[in-house]
Amino acid sequence: MKPGTPTAELEGVHKRYGKVTALDGVDLAVSSGELLALLGPNGAGKSTAIATCLGLVEPDQGAARLFGESPHALSARRRIGVMLQSAGLPDTLKVRELLAQVRSYYPAPRDTDECVRLGGVDGLMDRRYGQLSGGQQRRVQFALAVCGRPQLLFLDEPTVGFDIEARTSLWQTIRTLVGEGCAVVLTTHYLEEAEALADRVAVLARGRIVAAGSVSQIRARVAQRRIRCISALDTAAIGAWPEVRSVCRDGERIEIVTDAAEVVVRQLLFEDSELCELEVQRAGLAEAFVEITREAA
Numbered sequence: 388m389k390p391g392t393p394t395a396e397l398e399g400v401h402k403r404y405g406k407v408t409a410l411d412g413v414d415l416a417v418s419s420g421e422l423l424a425l426l427g428p429n430g431a432g433k434s435t436a437i438a439t440c441l442g443l444v445e446p447d448q449g450a451a452r453l454f455g456e457s458p459h460a461l462s463a464r465r466r467i468g469v470m471l472q473s474a475g476l477p478d479t480l481k482v483r484e485l486l487a488q489v490r491s492y493y494p495a496p497r498d499t500d501e502c503v504r505l506g507g508v509d510g511l512m513d514r515r516y517g518q519l520s521g522g523q524q525r526r527v528q529f530a531l532a533v534c535g536r537p538q539l540l541f542l543d544e545p546t547v548g549f550d551i552e553a554r555t556s557l558w559q560t561i562r563t564l565v566g567e568g569c570a571v572v573l574t575t576h577y578l579e580e581a582e583a584l585a586d587r588v589a590v591l592a593r594g595r596i597v598a599a600g601s602v603s604q605i606r607a608r609v610a611q612r613r614i615r616c617i618s619a620l621d622t623a624a625i626g627a628w629p630e631v632r633s634v635c636r637d638g639e640r641i642e643i644v645t646d647a648a649e650v651v652v653r654q655l656l657f658e659d660s661e662l663c664e665l666e667v668q669r670a671g672l673a674e675a676f677v678e679i680t681r682e683a684a
């Protein structure tokens with residue numbers, strides 16, 4: 388692989404299923420030591436993009452490459468780990484057997500204890516896969532995805548069904564793997580997950596990338612600000628100011644959402660000389676995401 392070659396890449400990918408356009412000219416790239424979060428509403432094309440990277444879906448136009456090679460090349464496949472939404476693992480096998488089987492596909496797998504630790508599957512090894520809870524099955528799938536010491540990891544909604552502790556612990560594991568140089572492509576509907584982990588975010592809507600950049604770049608695309616303060620001003624009157632999107636009161640505190648923070652702050656200070664504890668916050672990733680996908684729709 389030439390220096391600078393992306394670890395995984397989609398170039399100008401189009402994919403239709405009958406009348407449905409799943410991908411409409413998608414360019415994506417992820418490099419070693421980087422986590423790319425692929426976000427988008429249901430049906431936006433995220434799973435199709437991952438399946439195309441993996442060679443499970445053939446693009447109508449454009450190309451997918453792993454380590455600069457075809458996704459079908461065995462040498463590329465041996466360097467990846469995958470956790471998809473539907474795992475299709477046999478219910479009757481024990482976790483220990485599944486792990487031994489998947490480890491055997493790879494040239495230099497992690498040792499079993501390390502896989503158990505990374506997946507948090509301690510105590511589940513002698514249980515049958517089909518008898519595990521949803522969250523436990525996802526942890527086993529993660530252990531299987533990382534057992535081959537992959538340099539590229541695809542995680543399609545990895546923490547669905549996780550309790551808070553399991554989610555935080557998986558986030559820490561993912562951060563460690565990225566720190567060791569692994570490239571990760573993550574899809575998630577939990578925007579706090581993307582905010583916590585992503586070096587870069589790409590937002591898909593109707594098969595197109597509608598925004599891409601770091602979390603703070605995506606947040607900055609949206610002018611929306613949240614103003615908080617303590618004030619006795621009438622919220623109905625504030626709600627009538629043209630720049631104000633919404634306003635609510637919680638006791639003595641007021642929270643205002645606006646696209647023109649400076650104008651609103653000036654007006655607030657003008658009307659209430661006793662106003663205090665003024666705070667202005669940028670839109671979070673969740674608010675930016677809603678705004679960007681609404682524009683795209």
Ligand SMILES: Nc1ncnc2c1ncn2[C@@H]1O[C@H](COP(=O)(O)OP(=O)(O)OP(=O)(O)O)[C@@H](O)[C@H]1O
Pocket residue numbers: 404407408409427428429430431432433434435436
């Ligand atoms: N095998 C298929 N046959 C027909 N249509 C499909 C197929 N796979 C995906 N689609 C359609 O392509 C579009 C993109 O689907 P995709 O699963 O990639 O979306 P997604 O962003 O992963 O959604 P979600 O967040 O719900 O998982 C959807 O309209 C979906 O119905």
